[in-house]
Amino acid sequence: MTKIEPVPLVYNLVEPDGDAIDKPPVIFLHGLSASKEIWHDIPKTVANATKRKVYAVDSRNHGESPWSDVFNFDCNVDDLLHFMDTIRAPKAILIGHSMGGFTSIKTALKAKKVPKFDENGYMIPLKKTEDGRYTFKSNIEGLQNTVKSAEQLQSSLSGKFEGPICFIYGKISPFQV
Numbered sequence: 001m002t003k004i005e006p007v008p009l010v011y012n013l014v015e016p017d018g019d020a021i022d023k024p025p026v027i028f029l030h031g032l033s034a035s036k037e038i039w040h041d042i043p044k045t046v047a048n049a050t051k052r053k054v055y056a057v058d059s060r061n062h063g064e065s066p067w068s069d070v071f072n073f074d075c076n077v078d079d080l081l082h083f084m085d086t087i088r089a090p091k092a093i094l095i096g097h098s099m100g101g102f103t104s105i106k107t108a109l110k111a112k113k114v115p116k117f118d119e120n121g122y123m124i125p126l127k128k129t130e131d132g133r134y135t136f137k138s139n140i141e142g143l144q145n146t147v148k149s150a151e152q153l154q155s156s157l158s159g160k161f162e163g164p165i166c167f168i169y170g171k172i173s174p175f176q177v
Contacts (some may be wrong), residue, residue, distance in 0.1 A: 004070050004074075004075050004078065006075075006081070006082035006083075007060050007066040007068060007079055007082075008065070008066065008082075009057045009058060009060070009079055009080070009083045010036075010058045010063065010064035010065045011036065011055045011056060011057040011083070012055070013053060013054070013055055014043040014044050014047045014055075014056070015047060015053055015054075016050070016051045016052065016053075017048055018051070020047075020052060020053050021052065023050070023051070023052050024052070024091040024092050024093060025087070025089050025092050025093070026043070026046055026047070026052050026053075026055070026092065026094075027054075027055045027057060027080070027083075027084075027089075027092045027093070027094050027095070028042070028043055028054065028055065028100070029094060029095065029096035029099070029100025029101075029103050030056075030057075030058075030097060030098075030099070031097045031098030031099050031100060032098055032099040032138075033138050034062070035063030035064075036056040036057055036063055036064075037056075037063070038097070039056045043056050046095075052093075055083075057080075057083060059076055059079065059099070059100070059103070060075055060076060060079050061138060061139035061142050061143060062138045062139070063138070065079075071139075071142055071143060073099070074155055076099070076102075076103040077103060077106045080094075080103060080107050081107065081110070094107065094108075105157075105161075106157065108163070109157065109158070109159040109160075110159070
């Protein structure tokens, strides 16, 4: 796949009550048709429980992050690593749902420095348009064009991650781990 320039990811930062301890942050990554708001108050709970800074980010073509004609999981990895560089986080705990989980896995394989993964709930967020209607908070047209072809969506996985990992998925999930 061609190298694509990363986009600056828009995020919500949640700091724990009191001072954050100098530890790697937690980064929440949403699913394909979601945005950073999917996590509701979970980032605040995690920030307070871990005394870490917690970021909930909008991926490329989602929510408030820049929209692009280019979208695939490899772009998401480059965007996430660029985001981590921007916030000066050489390590992070990644918590991802669906697409966010794939991004977490591919980031760990590429960077070999991300210690944990997890998955969580799902909903379809909407935003109000200027004319009072509602629309998806994701670039649905761009996403639909990409998911038509698995080859466009991601390159093949390669590498071996040696760190701790946790996968959580439903009993009747079509995804086999």
